[in-house]
Amino acid sequence: MSNPDTAAPASAKNVVEARKLSLVFGEGESAVHALNNVDLSIEDGEFVSFIGPSGCGKTTLMRVIADLEKPTGGEIMVHGGTPEQARLDRAYGYVFQAPALYPWRTVRRNALLPLELMGMNKALREERVAKYLGLVGLEGFEKKFPWQLSGGMQQRVSIARALGFEPDLLLMDEPFGALDEITRDHLNEQLIHLWQETKKTVVFVTHSIPEAVFLSTKIVVMSPRPGRINKIINCSPPPDRTLDWRETNDFLEVAHEVREALRAGHSYDD
C-alpha cells in the first residue's frame, strides 16, 4: 500500500481504518455481498464489538482485518499498513469461535506454539506462557491435554495463547459463543480485567446484546444482505464495573439503543 492517496493523517492514531470496504463472494446471480461500503475507525485502546444477526458480515469483517480474507473493494489499513503487512508483523492475536487447540500439545505447549514459531528464546517464552496462563487463571493445568479441560478452560488457553506474544490488537471472534451463560459471564468479567491491565485494543464479535454492552466502548451494529454497518454506538461503561452493572439504567439504555438499531436493520430487509 504505497498509494499516497490513502495515507490519511488520522491513520497514525487509528489501529484499524476502513473506507468503503466491500467483499463479494462468488460472481453473478449467486454472488453474496458479505460486506458493503463499510466505513470504520478503531482507535488505540478501544474495546469495539461487532454485533448483528448471522450473515451480517461481522466475522467476515474481522477476517478481513486479520488478512484471512481479501476485500474486493475499498480500502483497509491496520496499524497504518496493509492487513497482510500486519499479519506478517504478527501485529494481532486472533481468538477463534472454537479454541482451536492442538490436541497433541499440552496446555503449556499450546500456549508456547506462537512463541516457538516466532523464534523467541526459550527462557522468555516460558516466562510469558507462565504469566499469561496465570492471568487467565490456569496455573496448575500446564501439563493437561486439551480434552481434559472444560470448554471454558480451553477457550481461556486460546486467549492466553493469543496474548503470549503481546500483540497490540486482539481480535476475538465470538470466543464465548459456545459456552454456557454462567461461564460466559465469568469470562466476560475476566476479559474486562485483562483489557484494563494490558491496555490492548480489542475487537470483539458477538451476537449477545448484554455481552456487547457490558464489554465495549464502541458498539458496531451490523445488518445482513448486504452485510453493512447500521449504526455505531459510543458508550462509556464505568471502568470498575461488575456483572451487577447490567441491572443499572445506564446499561439498559445502551442495550435498548442497540436493540433498536438491530431492529432498524431488520425492517430494512422486509
Next chain:
Amino acid sequence: MTDAAVTAPGVSWFSRLKDSRVGPVSFMILVIMVIWYAGAVYLNAPRVIEQFERGKVQWTASQLMDKAWSMKRPILPAPHQVAVELNKTIFQKKITSKRSLVFHAWITTSSTLLGFAMGGLLGILLAAGIVHVRTLDRSLMPWIIASQTIPILAIAPMIVVVLGNLGLTGVIPKAIISMYLCFFPVAIGMVKGLRSPDPLQMDLMRTYSASTSQIFWNLRWPSSVPFLFASLKVAVAISLVGAIVGELPTGAVAGLGARLLAGSYYGQTVQIWSALVVASVLGMALVYTIGLIEKFTLKAMGAKS
C-alpha cells in the same frame, strides 16, 4: 480391547487379557482345528482308500483317519504333522542352519523391513509432495493408482531381471518389490492425514504467518499420525507378501518364499504348510509391533488413554 483397558485400570494385564480375549480366541482355534482335521480326512481319504484297496486290506474308519493324518506327502497335512515339522525346524535346528525355519524367516524379515522402510518413506514423501504441490496432485495420483493395478507376480520377475543386470542381487531386489507394494497405502493414507487439519487450525497458523515447513512440522505431521499408523499396519503386512513373492522368481535358496517353492517342487506339503504358518505368525508379529508403537506414540501425544 481398548474398551476393556479403559474400564479396568486397577486390574492386572493378565486378567484383563483373560477376560477379554482368551475365551473367544481359544474357541476359534478349536473350530479351526476341527475343520482342519476333518478337511485332512476328506482330502487325503481317496488316496488312503486306494492304498487299502491295492493291498486288499479290510479297513475301518479309525484306520482311515489314522492313515489320513499321517501321510508322508498328504494333500492337506494334519495340524499335528505341521506342529511336529515346526518343532523340528524351529527348535531342533541351529539358527544358522539352512534347515532352520528361523533362519529362513530372518532372511525374509530382513528384506521385509528394508522394503517397508523404503516404501514407508517413499509413501510419506509422495504424500507430502501431493499435498503441497498442485501439479503433483494432478499428475502423480493416476500413476500411483496405476502402479497397483499391475499384478505383482507379473512385475516381480522383471524387477529381479532388470536389477540383476544392474548388479543388484540378494536383499535389494526383494526389498524393492516390497517397497513397490507398500508405498501405496502409506501414500494414500498420508495424503488424507496431511490434509486432516481443520480450517480453524490452518487459519491459526496463518495468523502467526507460519512458513510452509512450520505448518508441516507443527500441524500437518502431528495431525497425520493416526493415519500414518493405520496405513503402516497395512503396509507392513503387504511388505511381507512382497518379500515372499520376491523370493519366488529369484530362485532364492533362502527365505520363506524359497521354502514354499522348494516344498512345491518336491511335493513336501508339510514343509509348505509350516512355512505358511511361520509367514502368518511373522505377519501378525509385525502388525502387532506397529500397533504397539502406535499405542505408545498416541499416548505420548495425549490421546485419551
